[in-house]
Amino acid sequence: MKYLPLLFKIIIVSLMVTIPSGSFFFPQYIANKIAKNTISDEEVSFGIENQIEEAIEYRFLSVDDESNEWFYLAKILGKTDKDTAFKLATIYHxxxxxxxxxxxxxxxxxLEHKKAITELIDLYIEEGHLLAAKKLLLPLKSKQDALHKLVDISVTLGDEILLNELIVLLKQTNNKDLINQLKRYGIIDDNSFYPTHSKIRVIGECRNSIQLLATNLSNLHKLDMLVENIQDHPLTNFICFNTPRYISSTQxxxxxxxxxxIKCDETLWASFIPEIDARYLGLMLNEGGANVDNGILYLDSHDDTQVFIHELSHLLGFVDEYPLSAKHKVCQKPQESKFSHNIAVLKTHYEGDKKDVVALLEKQIPWFGFIDKATPIIHKDGGKWVIGTLNFYLSNKSKLIGLFKSExxxxxxxxxxxxxASKTSLRYYEERFITLYTDLLKQNPDEFLMPSYHYNVAKTLFKNNKESLGLEWLNKALKRELTKDANLNNPEHTNRKIRYNKIKNGEY
Structure with missing residues (x-):
């Protein structure tokens, strides 16, 4: 801040002594000097120092936008000027x-800026401050946009009383679209709101049915969109979706x-009466890392179609091709039997006759039948057989099927x-779900499925020392494995029998 010459300050101060309290002399003096364009930098600085609005506005117009001085002056002006306050808010946002x-x-x-209240409401919603947004929206509920936001907030909060009031308004304004959405997602039943846990009834349409759930309308719409986006993907030949359903975040x-x-207390699903009729569940929350835990798929609202496809493939028996946690059960020891379509965990060396080693690998490699006989999967090193197709053998054969190291x-x-050797969607979301993987699914659609969500419930109940109820839900999971075509004594269904026993013994 520039300082006035000492003489000028003395003159100003002496004048202040002679002017009555409450006088508008200095603001008027500054205003006149500005109007005549004869004001000096020292006078402007003095005006700003003494919070004279005319001087602040004059200087504000000449400083660089969003400079330090601009913010300093804007914060002074914003106390009384609605447009400046709104601009500051927008920049900070x-x-x-x-x-x-x-x-x-x-x-x-x-200061009654027209757009500010709307932006503030949206900011509260964006940051999850729903009660603050609700308070601002209630006086505006006669407006359609505000009414829609209030409905979504009441749904997200599980506010039954408010939602019932809003449904009356929706009917009065003939808002059939939103009412139909509330019905579609199981949020309301005809004229009444009901808790999802007591009346939801979802009918599974196929063996590998998935019930998707979300806690708000935005995420329910997102789930609908994700399902629509993958309709042409080959995975949809092996899985089907029930209509997404609402569940209150309070549950x-x-x-x-x-x-x-994302991790949740999975005993919740045991409280649904009747139980949700699907093999798998999928829950979308506002944030958190997507993952599959046995029969339950978790997503967050930012996940796209590629993430959705990646996680669905886990339910059907595919394993990640990126490095798993050192504690992951898949990587603790060489496998005793096949456990996934795309990954085999083997010893790095075997001893014995070549034919015997190849015969052993045939039993352990799910894609063995797709490997050309001319493609080597082992080679001799000293007295041992080293497992794997060497990369140099690839040459220009980028689509070669063999036995390649995975991360x-x-x-x-x-x-x-x-x-x-190519990167797939099991390594990077944006890569392809390769044709071979579709062919492997066609060959063995049920062999490596995750157990149903009932298994998740059973396992959690056992951990909570609720053995009787846990056993009940374990039996529900086992019944899901006993389909008409699942003869567990048939040698061709060995992996189904292995899965059945793993479920029975709680080994997933």
């Missing part, structure tokens, strides 16, 4: 400074952070193998 954005949206709202007990896997168990001493 874009920059991600939510505290400052909220403060200035509030200030602009108090859930979940742990989730942006960069960690799956890179954090462990055991070695994982995959059928291709």
């Amino acid at each position: 874009i920059e991600g400074d939510i505290t400052q954005a909220t403060q200035w949206y509030k200030q602009a709202s108090e 859930l007990n979940c742990e989730y952070e942006q960069d960690s896997a 799956t168990c890179d954090k462990n001493k055991v070695q994982a193998f995959m059928p291709t």
Whole structure:
């Protein structure tokens, strides 16, 4: 801040002594000097120092936008000028400074800026401050946009009383589309709201049916969109979707952070009467890491179609081709039997006759039948057979099927193998779900399925020392394996029998 010459300050101060309290002399003096364009930098600085609005506005127009001085002056002007307050709020919002954005949206709202209240509401919703948004929306519920947001908030909060009031308004305004959405997702039944846990009834349409659930309308729409987006994907030949259904966030007990896997208390699903009729469940939350835990798929609202496909493939028996946790059960020791379509965890060396080693591998490699006889899968090194197709053999054969090292168990001493040297959607979401994987599904559609969600419930109940109820849900999971075509004594169904026994023994 520039300082006035000492003489000028003395003159100004002496004048102040002679002017009565409450006088508008200095603001008027500054205003006149500005109007005549004869004001000096020192006078402008003095005016700003003494909070004279005319001087602040004059200087504000000449400084660089969003410079330090601009922000200093804008914060002074924003106390009384709604447009400046709104601009400050918008800048802070874009920059991600939510505290400052909220403060200035509030200030602009108090100054009756038309858009500020809407932006503040949306910011509260965006940040999950639903009660604050609800408070601002209630006086505006006669407006359609506000009414829609209030409906979504009441659904998300599980506020039965408010939703019933809003449904009356929806009917009065003939808002059939939103009412039909509420019915479609199981949020309301005809004229009444009901808790999902007591009246939901979902009919599975196929063996590998999935019931998707979400806690708000936005995520329910997102689930519908994801299902629509994969209709042409080959996975849809092996799986089907029930209509997404609502579940109140108040019913859930979940742990989730942006960069960690979503985990929930899965005993919840035992409280649905009647139980949800599907093999698998899929729950979408606002944030958290997508993952599959046996028969339950977890997504967050930011996950796209590629993530959805990746996670669905886990339910059908595919394993990640990126490095798993060192503690992951898949990578603790070489496999005793086939467990997935695309990964085999084997010893790195075998001894004995070549034919015997190849015969042993045939029993352990799910894609063995797709490997050309001319493609080597072992080679001699000293007195041992080293497992794997060497990369140099590939040459220009990028689509070659063989036995290639996978990154799956890179954090462990055991070695994982995959059928291709190419990167697939099991390694990177954006890569292809390769044709071979579709062919493997066609060959053995049921061999490596995850157990149904009933198994998740049973396992959690056993952990909570509720053995009787746990056994009941374990039997529900076992019944899902006993389909008409599943003869567990048939040698061709060996892997189904293995899965049945793993479920029975709680080994998933």
